[in-house]
Amino acid sequence: MISDGSQNSDDCRxxxxxxxxxxxxxxxxxxxxxxxxxxxxxxxxxGQIFAQEEGSEHxxxxxxxxxxxxxxxxxxxxxxxxxxxxPEPDMDFSVFExxxxxxxxxxxxxxxxxxxxxxxxxxxxxxxxxQPACASACLTRAMYKTEEGPVVWRSRKCMGxxxxxxxxxxxxxxxxxxxxxxxxxxxxxxxxxQQEGQIPACVENCPGEALMFGRRSELIEEGNSRIYxxxxxxxKQIYGExxxxxxxxxxxxxxxxxxxxxxxxxxxxxxxxxxxGFLYSVPIILTLVPPFLLAMNNAARRSSESDQPGADNx
Numbered sequence: 628m629i630s631d632g633s634q635n636s637d638d639c640r641x642x643x644x645x646x647x648x649x650x651x652x653x654x655x656x657x658x659x660x661x662x663x664x665x666x667x668x669x670x671x672x673x674g675q676i677f678a679q680e681e682g683s684e685h686x687x688x689x690x691x692x693x694x695x696x697x698x699x700x701x702x703x704x705x706x707x708x709x710x711x712x713x714p715e716p717d718m719d720f721s722v723f724e725x726x727x728x729x730x731x732x733x734x735x736x737x738x739x740x741x742x743x744x745x746x747x748x749x750x751x752x753x754x755x756x757x758q759p760a761c762a763s764a765c766l767t768r769a770m771y772k773t774e775e776g777p778v779v780w781r782s783r784k785c786m787g788x789x790x791x792x793x794x795x796x797x798x799x800x801x802x803x804x805x806x807x808x809x810x811x812x813x814x815x816x817x818x819x820x821q822q823e824g825q826i827p828a829c830v831e832n833c834p835g836e837a838l839m840f841g842r843r844s845e846l847i848e849e850g851n852s853r854i855y856x857x858x859x860x861x862x863k864q865i866y867g868e869x870x871x872x873x874x875x876x877x878x879x880x881x882x883x884x885x886x887x888x889x890x891x892x893x894x895x896x897x898x899x900x901x902x903x904g905f906l907y908s909v910p911i912i913l914t915l916v917p918p919f920l921l922a923m924n925n926a927a928r929r930s931s932e933s934d935q936p937g938a939d940n941x
Contacts, residue, residue: 761794
């Protein structure tokens with residue numbers, strides 16, 4: 628199943644080109660994962676440690692974002708806010724004057740970049756990695772990759788350590804610092820809508836058909852087909868096919884991806900791989916730490932909620 632609102636389908640020829648180079652700026656998160664991976668893995672039996680990575684053998688759902696088709700209308704920002712109960716974003720086009728990142732009240736942002744071919748608009752949100760670093764670093768599995776592919780955050784399991792924020796190579800998870808009952812906020816690929824048989828709101832409402840929803844393998848085939856059939860219109864790479872071990876949000880572009888705000892130092896190794904060497908040498912005492920911290924966090928949350936009638940108890 629593949630959907631962009633028009634159900635387009637083309638023959639494909641695979642074109643693969645990797646331009647991701649490992650640079651020093653990516654090593655901080657990798658070193659962090661080695662430490663956290665040891666602690667987090669201690670909370671699970673050995674047979675379950677790599678459960679989420681084994682799930683990556685399945686063909687997850689994802690979104691193909693064709694930046695050559697994006698008009699910068701920001702309908703995706705508006706529909707995302709409406710679908711998830713966030714404040715309406717500032718729709719003044721002056722926001723393009725600065726590069727923006729996602730926030731605790733905005734899971735999706737569109738930025739404008741000056742490139743070799745002129746202005747290019749790029750939608751940014753969670754990349755939904757095939758092997759997500761955030762889920763690997765999470766000590767209580769609050770950050771969790773579903774069997775279908777979307778990476779979601781589960782409030783009742785979160786102890787507030789924010790390791791997911793530090794570990795993410797794309798700097799996506801955001802913390803509600805000013806909330807009495809803070810949450811981690813990030814795109815969940817409209818997981819609630821998917822469970823009801825619907826596609827993500829941003830895909831459904833994109834007027835330029837710049838977004839396509841479907842199985843990752845189908846999206847890669849579609850992307851390669853577009854590159855092959857219109858070589859003059861595209862840079863010969865699908866960003867996310869290999870970056871960080873692969874992501875379920877994929878990009879096409881007319882220019883090299885560093886011109887539109889993407890990192891070149893992510894590499895092709897899944898970030899959880901950097902913690903594997905530590906998983907079977909963890910002291911047994913560490914198995915007690917995350918449950919203890921989670922219990923303390925839950926107790927604090929219940930106390931906070933009892934002081935605020937009507938507070939969100941999700």
